[in-house]
Amino acid sequence: MIIKILGSGCKKCIALGENAKAAADAAGISAEIVKVTDFAQIAAYGVMSTPALVIDEKVVSAGKVLSVSEVAEQLAAI
Incomplete structure (x- = not known):
């Protein structure tokens, strides 16, 4: 599975990346x-x-930082 974080590298982009990694790790x-x-x-x-x-x-989300649980929901839907 490939998860892409689109953005300039700002704090919100970094936070979304961390949440995506945490959600993927938690889901195994x-x-x-x-x-x-x-x-x-x-x-x-x-x-x-x-x-x-x-x-x-x-593209499953744009313009906001999803929480770990929100990312997990998106991962489960794929």
Whole structure:
């Protein structure tokens, strides 16, 4: 599973990345966390506000920091 964090690298982006890693670890999911900071790549996903969370190339959240439990819900839905 590949989890991408789209954003500039700000505090919110870092927090979302940490929450995504914690959720994957808690669920026992082996996931690669990738940070995407290039705005052209971010725009290619149709994301206009960051941070955004992409799981296996599907945008599941944009413009907010999901909690660990919210990320876990998204992981379970994939």
